[in-house]
Amino acid sequence: MSDPAAQKGGAPHVPVLLRPLLAAVAPVTGVWIDGTLGAGGYARGLLDAGADKVIGIDRDPLAHEMARNWGAEYGDRLSLWQGNFAQMDKAAEAVEAVDGVVLDLGVSSMQLDRAERGFSFMKDGPLDMRMGQEGPTAADLVNTVEEAELANILFIYGEERQSRRIARAIVQDRPFDRTLPLAELIERVLGRTKPGQAHAATRSFQALRIAVNGEYDALWQGLMAAERVLKPGGRLAVVTFHSVEDRMVKRFFQLHGDKKTHVNRYGDQTQAATDPFEVLTRKAVGPDAEELAENPRSRSAKLRVGRRTEIPARAVEAAELSMPVMKQTPKTPRRR
16 A cells, blocks of 8 residues: 655555566466455556456445446456455355455555545644544544553554653643644654654554554454465465564464475475465565656565465464554552
8 A cells, every 4th residue: 555654745546566466476367356455556457467356345435436437447357345354255255266365554545645534644634544434533542542551552553662752742732633733743742853754753643543443453364364265376465564564464474384385496396285375475575676766655565475275274363473462551540
């Protein structure tokens, strides 16, 4: 999707790492799931590359509204399912087999570029951040949770080292209902952003967005769902934009990858697969110089790809993926 740190400049909706992704999963045939439809860049790329059908999943109603326009040219080769990709099993019920799953994580350009969605710290808008446009907003979160819990959210989900200072300042100055006043407060706490550096509010806004949308839980559940729906030989491609997401995907492939499958110099498999995936990208694939020049938002993107084996799917615990989990903050007893 998009790197929140690269919001300045209004880059167009460009699907990140599309060329290396299509090369890694080639040949593209059969039924594919685009679990993060967004503006449709990956879905269109898959259809143009030869997919017979793409099931586009997105919890954002705006993505489905946009797809009704660009998707008309593909007819019944494109079907839409509104919901979280963590429940892609339901979206795949109508097809016999799934040949591939693509996940492009994080916030999309179309969401960042619309101030009224409240994702951007560069544009003034309501402090919303809901991908599905339902449930509690970021404003609800920053205006109601206790200081210690807010500091935990900023530290665990945003890896913000100054989380306690920021949380204290937010609690002292709240309520907040707009994005810019919150971003300006964080800048006052941390110091004005210097040219060439990420905005001071980057990590805090990332943390709030992840908390509002339950993104890490969705990734954990979504990886297992992809493993369940893919047929043997099917491919799973995941594009991440920050270290925590990439670490979770890397750990998933390490735990479920072909640790005991070996291929000799003639291409013959010398030992049967014992894990649900064969890892196709031993190292994460990043953007090349050409893509960086075309789309600066791609600079932090990483791609990892695996091919499904015949080994039955198996569950993985969140802790095994090093998934950040909010700690329970004990409430301070009130003095009588």
